[in-house]
Amino acid sequence: MHMAAGADFSHPYTILEGSYSKENVSGMQNDTENSENLDSLKQMTSGKPPRHLSVIRHSVSTTRLLSAADLDLDVGTVICRSSSDEKSWVLPVLRSGSCAERGPKQYMEDEHICIDNLIEHLDATENFPSPVAFYGVFDGHGGTDAASFVRNNILRFIVQDSQFPICVEAAIRSAFVKADYAFADDSSLDISSGTTAITALVFGRTLIIANAGDCRAVLGRRGRAIEMSKDHKPNCTSERLRIEKLGGVIYDGYLNGQLSVARALGDWHMKGPKGTDSPLSAEPELHEAHLSEDDEFLIMGCDGLWDVMSSQCAVTMARKELTIHNDPERCSRELVREALKRNTCDNLTVIVICFSPDPPPRIEIPQRVRRSISAEALNLVKGALDSYS
Template sequence: MIVDKKNKEMVPEAAATTTADVSVHIQATSLISTASKYAPKIRSGSHTDIGPRSSNEDEHISIDDLSALLGTDCRWPQPSSFYAVFDGHGGSDASSYVKNNAIKLFLEDADLPELSDNDDKFLEDMKISHQKAFLLADQALANECSVRDSCGTTALTAVVLGRHLQVANAGDSRAVLCRKGVAVPISQDHRPSYLPEQKRIEDLGGYIEYGYLNGELSVTRALGDWYMKLPSGDLSPLTAEPDVQHVLLTEDDEFLIMGCDGIWDVMSNQEAVSLVRRQLRQNDDPQKCAVALVDQALRLDAFDNLTAIVVCFSAPTDLRDTVCSERPKLRCCSLSEESLSKLRSLLQGN
């Protein structure tokens, strides 16, 4: 057991065991792949549960159609969607504030660029836009008098513009893509156990004590927590700057799972993907898939708040068709009356 100093509770050591495999595949799988003029078919479901905690500090957002929400002035490609998971700590003030102001912080003020499928500048501008949004949200928390400086939140966001998927993360929530049934992590957990984060922290004068940043936090990137940060503009061991990953979606990409750390502490990436895939074949409903993920985490004795979002990129019937097509096809034939008579005689021993 280790002590979670965010919440002063005892948590199992297994909490750190599912982080190591996250970074292994990112560089190889998050690169832009070739794709035809494919357009994903978006629908999503989400679910949250308080778990064994006394309060739920998680917040989340699921918007399948941004154009409908923002009105006719929005000229983004279809589909245009936005999803986010905010896992608060030190109370729910920070996660609630960021959720309630997310459209302004992450979309309106972030200067999203015009879409261009084969434009390197567009991809770089998208990345800069996402990074700017996280820093804007962090500064907004510093300026918001209703949010205590000891309150903070992780942030995981996903934007779909046409066939572009961009995921940004600060903290230990995680995004996992299902590609032809295989789990592909699209975000990196920012925990003190991650060696590149350890080096970054130590280079900036911070330290890791008992697995915690400066002996305080179990995450190394977060929005808020301004009592641990240097004045605005100065680099701090605790930062809100996100990692940003881009994927050009193809027909092979089936769905995205976004979840807080409570999900991933008790479930591997592949276990979660396989569970959702089974559920999609059974009920055609991403909402039920999100519920199933949370329920499974509860059965596995999760010790935290639980939040999951499932975003489908293709109709669930496409999944069933894929599964059926993998089975060997049987040829049908009809027997003549004479053949049937001979078969009956053979079976009867005549």
């Protein structure tokens, strides 16, 4: 993410290697509305989830799963279904790894979150549907306040929404806007800072991506890159039409001459009063897919990665790494290193989420069968052709 020349960047920031603690979802278990949400979840499925796994940020963890019959849930209207919807498949076994580097910039303004076992993270001890996992990348600009606030609160807004988990898409969309408004109301923070945001929620076999800005999520499907989000650049046709309809302008690819993205949370110096439509929108676009045996992993990254690497290049590289060592954290680290070698100009954050405990299978390309014709047959063909001449 890039601000226009002359934009002010606030205080320095250092990378924190600690885990995403339960304290960040403050008061979640004591909140009445959240208790009602958990009660509604308990009525939907039966069976106690596993409790023996820990969730560690920047590390690999595994989530054991219930049967497909327990978890093949309908979670709202589908926005974007994959071509492999009809394939039967066991539920995913989730493992993730992440890497974040300051890169060539003066400060680190990115934040991210990796929760492979959301059941354990929320301490939902009975009858919570599984598997549920949550991931996010938040690319801050103009300071770290917006990215830090959204990272610490977006999950709380999702699970406490009255529509969760009956209509997950609606809950996520509402949570982005609520987080944006809550950030504006916090007088202790610099509300002129902003952040793009992309989140991934794995809900049984369903993968739901929500994106506002130019972070990107790419699915690796047997070596093929499937983009699960769209970069919200001001010059994108649909974004340009929306911006101009709401009175915004685009100068040299920058929204109102200031920001290189068309959607972001925060940046309240560029937005009108809460509740009004603004050329800079915090509302995410959602894409959904039903995972099949062909879907091997998901890469989530900030624009520092995608500015120097195509989606297909990242998937090809990640797949090659995983076939060698099967370590998503090491894989994310290699993607970051490659982006640095390619002279990225931004902070770098990459998450790799694997859907199986096994490495991707090697793709065997069938060899071309060479066919030959005997001299006798060749003469017969030649004679037949001559007879027609």
